[in-house]
Amino acid sequence: MALLVVKFDLKKRVKLAQTVWFMYWFAVLAGILVLSLGLFFKIELRKRSELMDNNESHFLPNVLITMGLLACGINAFGGKVCYDSLDPTKFAKWKPVLKTFLVFCMVFNALLILTALLCFIMRIPLQFTLAEGLKNGMKYYKDTDTPGRCYMKRTLDLMQMEFRCCGNDNYRDWFEIQWVSNRYLDFSAKEVKDRIGSNVDGQYLMDGVPFSCCNPSSPRPCIQYQMTNNTAHYSYDHYTEELNVWRRGCRDALLSYYGGIMNTIGALVLLVTMLEVAVTIGLQYVDTSLSTLANPEDIESESEGFLLEKTVKETFTDIMANMKAMGKGAKVEEGGEEGVATVS
Amino acid sequence: MALLKIKFSQQRRVRLAQGLWLLSWLAVMCGAFIFCLGVYLKIELLRRDEVMENTEIHVVPNLLMLVGLASIGANWVASRVCQDSLDASRFPRWKVLLLGWYAVAALLCCLLLAVVVLSYVLQGRLEESLKVGLRNGIRFYKDTDVPGRCFQKETIDRLQMEFRCCGNNNFKDWFEVQWVSNRYLDFTSQEVKDRIRSNVDGRYLLDGVPFSCCNPASPRPCLQNQLTDSRAHYNYEYQSEELNLYSRGCRQALTDYYMGLMNSTGPGVLSVILIQLSVLLSMRYLQTAVEGAMALETPEGESEGYILEKDVKATYADVKAKALDLLKFAQVDPASEAAGAEEGEKEAEATAKAATPPPAS
Numbered sequence: 001m002a003l004l005v006v007k008f009d010l011k012k013r014v015k016l017a018q019t020v021w022f023m024y025w026f027a028v029l030a031g032i033l034v035l036s037l038g039l040f041f042k043i044e045l046r047k048r049s050e051l052m053d054n055n056e057s058h059f060l061p062n063v064l065i066t067m068g069l070l071a072c073g074i075n076a077f078g079g080k081v082c083y084d085s086l087d088p089t090k091f092a093k094w095k096p097v098l099k100t101f102l103v104f105c106m107v108f109n110a111l112l113i114l115t116a117l118l119c120f121i122m123r124i125p126l127q128f129t130l131a132e133g134l135k136n137g138m139k140y141y142k143d144t145d146t147p148g149r150c151y152m153k154r155t156l157d158l159m160q161m162e163f164r165c166c167g168n169d170n171y172r173d174w175f176e177i178q179w180v181s182n183r184y185l186d187f188s189a190k191e192v193k194d195r196i197g198s199n200v201d202g203q204y205l206m207d208g209v210p211f212s213c214c215n216p217s218s219p220r221p222c223i224q225y226q227m228t229n230n231t232a233h234y235s236y237d238h239y240t241e242e243l244n245v246w247r248r249g250c251r252d253a254l255l256s257y258y259g260g261i262m263n264t265i266g267a268l269v270l271l272v273t274m275l276e277v278a279v280t281i282g283l284q285y286v287d288t289s290l291s292t293l294a295n296p297e298d299i300e301s302e303s304e305g306f307l308l309e310k311t312v313k314e315t316f317t318d319i320m321a322n323m324k325a326m327g328k329g330a331k332v333e334e335g336g337e338e339g340v341a342t343v344s
Numbered sequence: 345m346a347l348l349k350i351k352f353s354q355q356r357r358v359r360l361a362q363g364l365w366l367l368s369w370l371a372v373m374c375g376a377f378i379f380c381l382g383v384y385l386k387i388e389l390l391r392r393d394e395v396m397e398n399t400e401i402h403v404v405p406n407l408l409m410l411v412g413l414a415s416i417g418a419n420w421v422a423s424r425v426c427q428d429s430l431d432a433s434r435f436p437r438w439k440v441l442l443l444g445w446y447a448v449a450a451l452l453c454c455l456l457l458a459v460v461v462l463s464y465v466l467q468g469r470l471e472e473s474l475k476v477g478l479r480n481g482i483r484f485y486k487d488t489d490v491p492g493r494c495f496q497k498e499t500i501d502r503l504q505m506e507f508r509c510c511g512n513n514n515f516k517d518w519f520e521v522q523w524v525s526n527r528y529l530d531f532t533s534q535e536v537k538d539r540i541r542s543n544v545d546g547r548y549l550l551d552g553v554p555f556s557c558c559n560p561a562s563p564r565p566c567l568q569n570q571l572t573d574s575r576a577h578y579n580y581e582y583q584s585e586e587l588n589l590y591s592r593g594c595r596q597a598l599t600d601y602y603m604g605l606m607n608s609t610g611p612g613v614l615s616v617i618l619i620q621l622s623v624l625l626s627m628r629y630l631q632t633a634v635e636g637a638m639a640l641e642t643p644e645g646e647s648e649g650y651i652l653e654k655d656v657k658a659t660y661a662d663v664k665a666k667a668l669d670l671l672k673f674a675q676v677d678p679a680s681e682a683a684g685a686e687e688g689e690k691e692a693e694a695t696a697k698a699a700t701p702p703p704a705s
Binding site: 157183224233 | 533
C-alpha cells in the first residue's frame with residue numbers, strides 16, 4: 001500500500017509540473033542566496049583576521065559556498081526535468097536518471113540540515129580563536145615600528161571604537177600589558193624607572209587605557225590615565241564610575257556580532273532546506289504520476305502519484321535487504337574464488 | 345512650414361506608440377529614483393541637523409522629492425495616453441489634457457535643472473550654516489547637565505570620530521573654549537585658579553583637545569593635553585607632529601561630504617532630464633501623427649508628425665496674436681458701451697439733421 005496516494009488527470013499533472021518548475025526557480029535563487037551568504041561571511045572573517053591571529057577557521061563559509069553552488073546546479077537540473085515532463089518524448093530520456101537523482105536530492109537535503117546545525121555550533125571554536133587573537137593583538141599594540149605588526153594599533157583602536165568595547169574581558173586587561181612603545185618613554189625620568197622596576201619583566205605598566213576605550217556618552221571629559229587613583233581626579237570614584245570607558249570586553253562584543261551573523265545564516269539555511277524538501281517531494285510526485293499512467297499510450301489518461309511505493313516500514317526493510325544482498329554478493333565472490341582455488 | 349516634420353506610416357505609428365509606452369514607464373521609474381534620492385539626501389541632512397544653524401540647504405532634497413512625485417504622475421498619464429493613442433474613439437478625450445501635460449513636463453525639466461544649479465550655488469550658505477552650528481556645538485560641549493544641550497558632547501564626539509576631523513577650522517578651536525565642565529574642576533587647586541585668572545572671562549582654557557580628536561593611525565598613544573608644550577612629552581615636537589590628531593576641520597569635512605553626495609547625484613539627474621525631454625518630444629510626435637491620421641479619409645494611411653505646426657517665428661507671432669486678442673476681449677466691453685453711446689448720439693444728430701431741413705423746404 002503506497003504512501004500518500006494522489007489521483008492525477010492531465011490537467012492536474014500539468015498544473016503540478018508547472019508549480020514544481022516555478023518552485024525550482026525559487027530554489028535556484030535560494031541557492032544563490034546561500035552562496036552569497038557564504039561569501040559575505042568569508043569576507044567578514046577576512047576583514048578581522050588580524051584580530052584572530054590569522055588563525056580563524058574558514059570551514060563554515062567554504063561549506064556554505066559549496067552547498068550554494070550544488071543547490072544551484074541541482075535545482076536548475078530539476079527545473080529542466082519538470083519543464084520536459086509535460087512532453088512524453090523529452091521526459092523519456094530523463095526517466096532512467098530520475099530515481100538516482102531523487103536519492104541524491106535527499107542526501108543533499110540531509111547535508112543542508114547538517115550545515116544549518118554547523119552554523120549554530122561553530123560559535124564555540126570561534127570564541128576560543130577570538131580570545132587568543134585579541135590577547136596577542138593587545139600585546140602588539142605598541143609595536144608600531146615592527147614590520148608586519150605596525151597596523152595592529154590602528155586596527156585595535158578602530159575596532160574598540162566601532163564595537164564600543166575595551167580590552168579582552170574588560171578594560172583592566174590594558175593594565176597588565178605595556179601598550180606604550182619604548183620610543184616614547186623617557187628612561188631618565190623617575191616615574192618611568194619606578195614603574196619598570198615594579199614588575200619582574202621590566203615592563204612599563206600603568207593603570208591607564210588607550211583613547212579608543214573612551215565612551216562619548218560620558219558627561220565628563222574622558223579619564224584615561226590613573227584610573228584606579230580616586231585622588232588624581234576631582235569628583236571621581238572609580239568604583240562607581242560607569243560611563244567613562246566602555247565596560248564591555250571586545251571578545252564578547254565580537255562574539256555577539258559574529259554569533260548574530262551565524263544565527264541568521266543558520267535560520268535562512270533551514271528555510272532553504274524546507275524549500276528543497278518541498279521541491280524534492282514535488283518531483284517525486286511528478287515522476288510517479290507519469291510512470292503510473294493507466295493507458296501508457298494515451299497521455300490524457302488518469303494516473304496515481306505517491307510518495308513511497310510501499311509503507312515506510314516496508315521501504316526500510318527493502319533497503320536493508322538490498323544492502324545485505326550487496327554485502328553478501330561481495331562475500332559470495334570471494335567464497336567462490338576460494339572454492340575454485342581449493343577445488344583446483 | 346512645420347518644424348522637424350517626419351512621415352509616419354501606420355506601422356511606424358504603432359511602433360512609436362509602443363516605444364513611447366516603454367519609455368514613459370522607464371520615466372516613471374526614473375521619477376521614483378529621483379524621489380528616493382531626495383529622501384536619502386534629506387535623511388542625511390537631518391542626521392546632522394544639530395550642527396547646522398539653518399535649513400536653507402533643505403530646498404534641494406525637498407525639490408527632488410516634489411519633482412520625483414510629479415514625474416511619476418505625469419509619466420503614468422503619458423503611458424495611459426499611449427495606450428489609447430491607437431484607438432480613434434478613445435484618443436480625442438486626451439486632446440485637451442495634452443497641452444497642460446506639455447507644460448508640466450517642461451516645468452519638471454526646468455526644476456531638475458534648477459536643482460543641479462542650486463546644489464552648487466548653496467555651497468556657501470551650507471558652509472556658513474555649519475560654521476555657526478559647529479561653533480555653538482563646541483561652546484556647549486561642556487553643558488552635559490543643561491537640559492536641551494546635554495547631548496552636544498556626545499554629538500560632537502561622534503561627529504569628530506566619524507568624519508575624522510577636529511574643531512571648526514582645526515584643532516586650535518578647542519583652545520579658545522572651556523570644554524571641561526565646572527563640576528569637574530577643583531577650584532581650590534592652584535593650577536585651576538591660575539588658568540581662570542589668565543583670561544578676562546574667567547574661563548578654564550587649556551591647550552588640550554577632547555579624546556575624539558585623536559587619530560588612530562598615529563604610531564604613539566594619543567597626546568591630548570599640553571599640546572603646545574614640546575617639553576611636556578618625551579620625544580615630541582609640537583610644530584612637526586602631524587599624525588597625533590586629525591588635521592582637518594569638521595566644517596571642511598562635512599561640506600566635502602555633502603558636496604560629494606550632491607555631485608555624485610548630478611549625472612543621474614541629468615540623464616533623467618534627458619529621458620523626460622525625449623518623452624515630451626515623442627509624445628508631441630505621436631499626438632500630431634495620430635491626429636493627422638484621424639483627419640485622413642483612410643486612417644491606415646500615412647500622416648505627418650511635427651513638433652510645431654509652423655516654424656518658430658510664425659508660431660511665436662500666432663501665440664502673441666492670441667494673447668493680444670484675449671487682452672482686447674477684456675477691454676472690448678467698456679469700449680463697446682462708449683461706442684454704443686456714440687452711436688446713439690450720432691442717430692440723434694442724424695434725426696435732428698433730418699428734422700431741420702424740412703423747414704427750409
